[in-house]
Amino acid sequence: MSSPTRETPARTPRVKQKRGEGQWALGYREPLNPNERSKKDDNPLNVRARIENIYARGGFDSIDPGDLRGRFRWFGLYTQRKPGIDGGRTATLEPEELDDRYFMLRVRLDGGALTTDQLAVLGEISQTHARDTADITDRQNIQYHWIQIEDVPTIWAKLEKAGMTTLEACGDSPRVILGSPVAGIAADEIIDGTPAIDEIKRRYIGDPRYSNLPRKFKTAVSGQQDVAHEINDVAFVGVNHPEHGPGFDVWVGGGLSTNPMIGQRLGAWVSLDEVPDVWEGVISVFRDYGYRRLRARARIKFLVKDWGAAKFRQVLEDEYLKRKLTDGPAPEVPAAQIDHVGVHPQIDGKFYVGAAPVAGRVSGAILLAVAKAAERAGSNRVRLTPHQKLVVLDVPEAEVNGLKSELADLGLETEPSPWRRGIMACTGLEFCKLAIVETKARAIELVTELEKRLADIQAEIENPVTVHLNGCPNSCARVQTADIGLKGQIVTDEDGKQVEGFQVHLGGGLGLDAGFGRKLRGHKVTASELTAYVERVVRAYIAGREPGERFAQWVLRADESVLQ
Numbered sequence: 001m002s003s004p005t006r007e008t009p010a011r012t013p014r015v016k017q018k019r020g021e022g023q024w025a026l027g028y029r030e031p032l033n034p035n036e037r038s039k040k041d042d043n044p045l046n047v048r049a050r051i052e053n054i055y056a057r058g059g060f061d062s063i064d065p066g067d068l069r070g071r072f073r074w075f076g077l078y079t080q081r082k083p084g085i086d087g088g089r090t091a092t093l094e095p096e097e098l099d100d101r102y103f104m105l106r107v108r109l110d111g112g113a114l115t116t117d118q119l120a121v122l123g124e125i126s127q128t129h130a131r132d133t134a135d136i137t138d139r140q141n142i143q144y145h146w147i148q149i150e151d152v153p154t155i156w157a158k159l160e161k162a163g164m165t166t167l168e169a170c171g172d173s174p175r176v177i178l179g180s181p182v183a184g185i186a187a188d189e190i191i192d193g194t195p196a197i198d199e200i201k202r203r204y205i206g207d208p209r210y211s212n213l214p215r216k217f218k219t220a221v222s223g224q225q226d227v228a229h230e231i232n233d234v235a236f237v238g239v240n241h242p243e244h245g246p247g248f249d250v251w252v253g254g255g256l257s258t259n260p261m262i263g264q265r266l267g268a269w270v271s272l273d274e275v276p277d278v279w280e281g282v283i284s285v286f287r288d289y290g291y292r293r294l295r296a297r298a299r300i301k302f303l304v305k306d307w308g309a310a311k312f313r314q315v316l317e318d319e320y321l322k323r324k325l326t327d328g329p330a331p332e333v334p335a336a337q338i339d340h341v342g343v344h345p346q347i348d349g350k351f352y353v354g355a356a357p358v359a360g361r362v363s364g365a366i367l368l369a370v371a372k373a374a375e376r377a378g379s380n381r382v383r384l385t386p387h388q389k390l391v392v393l394d395v396p397e398a399e400v401n402g403l404k405s406e407l408a409d410l411g412l413e414t415e416p417s418p419w420r421r422g423i424m425a426c427t428g429l430e431f432c433k434l435a436i437v438e439t440k441a442r443a444i445e446l447v448t449e450l451e452k453r454l455a456d457i458q459a460e461i462e463n464p465v466t467v468h469l470n471g472c473p474n475s476c477a478r479v480q481t482a483d484i485g486l487k488g489q490i491v492t493d494e495d496g497k498q499v500e501g502f503q504v505h506l507g508g509g510l511g512l513d514a515g516f517g518r519k520l521r522g523h524k525v526t527a528s529e530l531t532a533y534v535e536r537v538v539r540a541y542i543a544g545r546e547p548g549e550r551f552a553q554w555v556l557r558a559d560e561s562v563l564q
Helices: 034-041 044-058 071-075 116-129 149-161 194-204 272-289 300-307 309-321 364-376 397-409 418-422 440-453 527-544 551-557
Strands: 077-081 099-107 113-115 133-136 142-147 174-179 217-222 234-241 245-252 264-270 342-345 351-355 361-363 381-384 390-395 423-425 467-470 484-492 498-506 518-526
Touching: 044 071, 044 149, 071 077, 077 142, 099 149, 113 116, 116 133, 116 142, 116 149, 116 364, 116 381, 133 364, 142 149, 174 194, 194 217, 194 272, 217 272, 234 264, 234 272, 245 272, 264 272, 264 309, 272 300, 272 309, 300 309, 351 397, 361 364, 361 440, 364 381, 364 390, 364 397, 390 397, 418 423, 418 440, 423 440, 440 467, 440 527, 484 518, 484 527, 498 527, 518 527, 527 551
Parallel strands: 174 217, 217 234, 423 467, 467 484
Antiparallel strands: 077 099, 099 142, 113 381, 133 142, 133 361, 234 245, 245 264, 342 351, 351 390, 381 390, 484 498, 498 518
């Protein structure tokens, strides 16, 4: 008789331990990547003293690498790309191989708000310290190039004397706050958000409590939908509450780059006075619960996606505000994109005049000339827009035509073609270390050619077909929300050569067409083919659209063969 068989006890399945995401509120305080170590070693706001006392005196070679490629950003400074390095080598070179000895400097202009005196100071700095460079960004900033570290303290002194700053223009910090360029004067505005923007700046910008965030933090505040609120980390959108009147609808978790997401409504209405406190609550949630382990997941949009809007609101209310927010309605979506180009009446009987430089490219000389032209027209207020445009406010009716003529002489059209009006481009290969292709010069060339080639159908385009060019996948120029979005990459041409080109995104948009459109995965366009491609797609749209149909609507139903 055989002995009984001994049974092997069943193994308990091992539960895989979920790795922490580096959230401070859950106890993960240790630095988890080089960026987190750098911020823990020294608060980036402290770098200003070293720039003024050491680096500006010792020159470029005296700069500590940890400051150069990290903490400098908290004061708007990035090294620019060394000339002569083609885009195909961007991902293969070390940072020090890409670094030039010059800097890009970003001037923080919350709400894009400027006096003509301030605009003149910006122009003078450009001419004196930046080789006459100046770009209007889609964050309402002015961006310089060719800045030397020796000049930075002098530039700061000039800016600050005029009431401007570069503080937290970049870095893992609360960056410039987008605001309506026509706040307080627009007939369609529900509420003027300017007091809230000013109070957020006064209370929190430069505060060490908010200078070490998981990643950058972008804010938009507007009484009308003219600041791309859907793709900001937090946005306050003008809306009328049936009981409480004008206030703001709160959105969180928008953003683009390689993982684009549309922001989510919290379903909460806040008054103008409540905006700064709620803003502080949202940024505090991000600071404490944001993912710090991996830089690629460190934006607030990933937290909002994982939690959902309901949980985010609950944590905001229970842990930070210590009170419940008022439920509120969603804002009505405007019938068309608001870009402020052209001549428009103000509520006080004067006019604002919006002009379109190509892809935001201007110069110090142009900024100075605009300041003088605005003053001759009786204005002392100018605004920059989130669409890389420029607006002169408070123009008497009798001065409008004269101002339009002066702006046109500077290359700033107030009645631009659809292509000039709808073009946007990032910094690109000319100066950016992340870029793979050239963008600014190519945008100017594209607009010039399209104005010639499509002159016969220009009058048939009721809404500008927006074309956005980006030099890399990071989408600083918002390619996913353009009618025609062009993401730079190296592609293979017909001869098998590696050349500059673009991956195509079609039919994206904000507002009525909020979404990221149609990505033609297999379709890439070489830079040399770009103009012909855009012309072909636009002509197909004009030929195939239904009455009143917008480009984004047409793309959704168009056969892929006509989109290539």
